[in-house]
Amino acid sequence: MQRFLPLIVVAALAALFLSMLLRDRNPHEIKSVMMGKESPAFTLPALLEADKQVTDDVLRTGHPVLVNFFASWCVPCRAEHANLMKLAKEHHIPIIGINYKDDPAKARAYLAELGDPYVTIAADLHGRTGIDWGVTGVPETFIVDGNGKIRDRLWGPVVVDSIEKKILPEIEAIK
Amino acid sequence: MKRLMVFILCLAFSAPAFAVVADKPLADPAKEAVARSLMKEIRCLVCQNESIDESDADLAKDLRGLIREHVAKGDSPKQIRQFLVDRYGDWVLLKPPVQPSTYLLWGSPFLFLILGGIAVMRRRVRANAPEPLSAEEEAKLKKLLRSKGDKA
Structure with missing residues (x-):
């Protein structure tokens, strides 16, 4: 027994490392600490209506919403856009857009080209709201219940899989 | 002559090394020193194994600006660290804090x-x-x- 001990230790470590490697996880994804917390306050200019402001009041309407950080310069945002359109049009889920560090004119052109899935869009010109929400890069999407509490965060583009496995069931659960 | 050419070429390729220093430092050198030492402790959330002091990522640049703003306002390094941990978790600190979950x-x-x-x-x-x-x-x-x- 004693002489096999080193072998057993090595085998146990190999099993541990392998299980960590094979797990479905993205090393770039940083776990959000915002889950279950009150969504950070913001007061930002509206992207589409001149001299109007968007505040975090839009997150406290009693209905669950998605908060989607996006930018026209962000390639994965372009990739998820069709899925956002689908969520808005087919599933009637209100999406609040936060236009992260973008040129408002370019953002408007982007929406004119791809369609606008958002109920309202705030322009986070300097990315400070992004930092308050713990965003590490666009796109990121938060599920917020009707009282302003963050339920979940989706890191990276919204894909069909995350719509079916996360967004729809979680919104249904809140309702 | 050849040596001079090599030197100039080296300088030309080392431009990225100077990029980070290009942010506007604080006017007060003591405060700037506090801000810089804090930047060395904060992890860049995009490149992950660099501090924001070394990183050229856009978010790192924003966080450097944010740290300078807080230092200028008179916040202590502890308060600023907490501010970042509240948003990004302990992970943002390059040196993990000593607490029950990290005793091991x-x-x-x-x-x-x-x-x-x-x-x-x-x-x-x-x-x-x-x-x-x-x-x-x-x-x-x-x-x-x-x-x-x-x-x-």
């Missing part, structure tokens, strides 16, 4: 040192102990003891 992480080197020490000591004790007698030697010893006993 911080303690394991000492734990292994102690375990290793115990293992070495036990081996030493065993090495110093005399070899057990073989059956032949045992018989010889018995015989010797018996013969001694006879004489007494």
Whole structure:
């Protein structure tokens, strides 16, 4: 027994490392600490209506919403856009857009080209709201219940899989 | 001439090394020093194994600006660290804080040192102990003891 001990230790470590490697996880994804917390306050200019402001009041309407950080310069945002359109049009889920560090004119052109899935869009010109929400890069999407509490965060583009496995069931659960 | 060319070429390619310093430093050198030392502790969330002091990522640049703003406002490094941890978690600190969830992480080197020490000591004790007698030697010893006993 004693002489096999080193072998057993090595085998146990190999099993541990392998299980960590094979797990479905993205090393770039940083776990959000915002889950279950009150969504950070913001007061930002509206992207589409001149001299109007968007505040975090839009997150406290009693209905669950998605908060989607996006930018026209962000390639994965372009990739998820069709899925956002689908969520808005087919599933009637209100999406609040936060236009992260973008040129408002370019953002408007982007929406004119791809369609606008958002109920309202705030322009986070300097990315400070992004930092308050713990965003590490666009796109990121938060599920917020009707009282302003963050339920979940989706890191990276919204894909069909995350719509079916996360967004729809979680919104249904809140309702 | 050739040397000068090489020198100029080296300078040209080292431009990225100067990029980070290009942010606008604080006017007060003492405050700037506080801000810079804090930046060295904060992990860049895009490149992950760099501090925001070294990183050229856009978010790192924003966080440097944010740290300078807070330092200028008179916030303590502790407050600023907490501000970032509230948003990005402990992960944003390059040096993990000592707290119940990290006791094992911080303690394991000492734990292994102690375990290793115990293992070495036990081996030493065993090495110093005399070899057990073989059956032949045992018989010889018995015989010797018996013969001694006879004489007494």
